[in-house]
Amino acid sequence: MQADERLALADDEQMAFEVPDVLVDRATHYCPGCHHGIAHRLVAEVLEEMGVVDDTICVASIGCSVFIYNYLAVDSVEAPHGRAPAVATGVKRGRTDKIVFTYQGDGDLASIGLAEVMHAANRGERITIVFVNNTVYGMTGGQMAPTTLIGQKTTTCPGGRCRDREGMPIRMAEIIAGLGGVAYSARASLDSVKNIRAAKKAVRKAFDVQQQGLGFGFVELLSGCPTNWRMDAVKANTRIREEMIPYFPLGVYKDVTEGEGVC
Amino acid sequence: MSRVVFLDERCKGCLLCTTVCPKGIIVQSSRFNRQGYKVAEVPADAMKDCTGCASCALICPDVAIRVIKSRKAKKAGKE
Ligand SMILES: Cc1ncc(C[n+]2csc(CCOP(=O)(O)OP(=O)(O)O)c2C)c(N)n1
Ligand code: SF4
Ligand code: SF4
Ligand code: SF4
Ligand SMILES: [Mg+2]
Numbered sequence: 001m002q003a004d005e006r007l008a009l010a011d012d013e014q015m016a017f018e019v020p021d022v023l024v025d026r027a028t029h030y031c032p033g034c035h036h037g038i039a040h041r042l043v044a045e046v047l048e049e050m051g052v053v054d055d056t057i058c059v060a061s062i063g064c065s066v067f068i069y070n071y072l073a074v075d076s077v078e079a080p081h082g083r084a085p086a087v088a089t090g091v092k093r094g095r096t097d098k099i100v101f102t103y104q105g106d107g108d109l110a111s112i113g114l115a116e117v118m119h120a121a122n123r124g125e126r127i128t129i130v131f132v133n134n135t136v137y138g139m140t141g142g143q144m145a146p147t148t149l150i151g152q153k154t155t156t157c158p159g160g161r162c163r164d165r166e167g168m169p170i171r172m173a174e175i176i177a178g179l180g181g182v183a184y185s186a187r188a189s190l191d192s193v194k195n196i197r198a199a200k201k202a203v204r205k206a207f208d209v210q211q212q213g214l215g216f217g218f219v220e221l222l223s224g225c226p227t228n229w230r231m232d233a234v235k236a237n238t239r240i241r242e243e244m245i246p247y248f249p250l251g252v253y254k255d256v257t258e259g260e261g262v263c
Numbered sequence: 264m265s266r267v268v269f270l271d272e273r274c275k276g277c278l279l280c281t282t283v284c285p286k287g288i289i290v291q292s293s294r295f296n297r298q299g300y301k302v303a304e305v306p307a308d309a310m311k312d313c314t315g316c317a318s319c320a321l322i323c324p325d326v327a328i329r330v331i332k333s334r335k336a337k338k339a340g341k342e
Contacts, residue, residue, distance in 0.1 A: 006268045007329055016265065016332040017320040028325065032300065033277030037324030193283050193318045226277075233277035 020044040022053045022073050029067060033233020035190040035223035036065050039132050042196070043103070044072060046204045050211065056099040059088040061113075063105035064138045082113025085120035088127045099210060101128040107137040110146040110170050117176070121216045124181020128206045128217040131172060134225040135244065142228030146170040149243055154228070169247060173220040177253030183215030184208075186252040189222035191240035195250070205255070214256055222248055265315025265332045269304055273327035276300040280319035280328060286312045289319055303327075 009015070019025075023044035030036050047053050056074045060066060062081035069076035079087040084102035092100040109117050109131050117129065136154055137143040144154040144161060147169050151160040161169070177185035184206050188199035199221055206217035222244050224236035231239065267289075274296060280303055281289045288309040296302050305313065315332035 007331075009331065010333070012333045012335055013331050014334055016315045016330040017317040017328070019326055019329075023326065027273055027298070030324065032275035033279055034324055037326070038322070041326060193321055196321055233279050234282055237279065237282070 020048040031227045033226045038190045042200045042203050052099045059084045059102040061104040061108040063108050085116040089125045103130045106133045106145045106147040122179040124215040128210045131220045132223045134223040136228045138225045176218045181216050183256045185218040185254045187220040191237040265313045268329040270327045271296045271302045274302040279322045283318040283322050
């Protein structure tokens with residue numbers, strides 16, 4: 001790569017930003033400003049910091065992140081659309097010594113896969129779910145998702161989502177927190193430096209509760225899809241701040257490490 | 264002294280990094296990479312202002328930025 005020379009460190013220099021080794025050194029297929037790249041990096045950093053890279057199995061889903069196994073150098077299984085929590089249940093029950101996580105979009109998890117995630121959470125499967133909520137079906141061209149905001153225009157609600165016609169956007173972190181087997185459920189956002197730092201802590205916690213055998217770990221990441229929102233990446237971040245966060249409040253909705261554990 | 268290195272072939276020109284730099288030194292260059300993206304840069308004369316805070320690298324969705332700090336700067340806790 002052409003930049004190599006500039007990366008040579010002088011005697012008194014050191015890297016101030018470590019890129020995790022488990023994050024494969026290759027350009028992604030994501031659009032400019034897509035937050036899947038940030039979400040991948042946070043997962044990579046957490047797995048490395050926990051020292052579990054060689055003992056992790058990723059269950060990929062269907063959506064723009066379908067190729068996550070090209071970017072994270074961990075063993076992976078590709079699940080049919082929405083079924084990642086069911087596949088992960090089988091993987092974890094078969095290999096209880098492994099750290100197992102799914103990585104799912106809002107179309108995958110909150111529409112076609114709603115039953116799978118609810119029951120896996122309710123059963124308290126010792127798995128972690130990284131849920132990327134970008135309020136659309138990104139991969140297929142920006143159709144309405146259960147998380148699409150009221151008034152948001154998509155290809156399947158061109159006049160804007162309407163409460164009476166399509167219902168209110170679904171708040172997954174809160175719903176998951178209400179289920180019995182859940183050890184941790186939180187919502188974070190990838191729109192700013194401060195929120196990305198907080199998001200990393202939430203991702204870590206969602207993996208920690210699995211490692212400690214406490215129950216189901218869930219982290220929702222509010223993310224930008226500039227392409228299907230028909231705006232540039234900078235405006236997309238403004239939209240997250242001004243429109244998404246007020247409806248999808250950030251925070252921890254359940255954390256059994258702060259109280260009692262799950263059976 | 265701190266400095267940042269932009270990996271041109273990884274940059275997609277989204278400009279998110281330009282919005283978080285406390286010194287406002289990151290700008291869009293006039294260069295296009297092989298994928299056709301107009302890449303971000305810190306002009307050479309502005310690099311001296313870089314604090315090595317790594318905010319730009321943290322928000323970059325494409326891991327296109329490396330941040331390098333001199334140990335002295337780090338020990339002093341500023342720069
Ligand atoms: C059984 C089945 N139904 C429908 C599809 C079409 N499909 C592919 S991706 C997708 C939605 C993806 O949206 P999301 O999970 O939000 O991921 P994003 O691309 O936004 O990250 C759909 C409906 C499919 N691949 N398989
Ligand atoms: S369509 Fe949206 S979610 Fe998919 S890669 Fe592009 S910006 Fe990301
Ligand atoms: S490290 Fe900080 S000061 Fe330097 S270019 Fe990046 S954001 Fe700006
Ligand atoms: S955030 Fe990354 S990809 Fe976007 S313009 Fe800056 S260096 Fe390029
Ligand atoms: Mg989506």
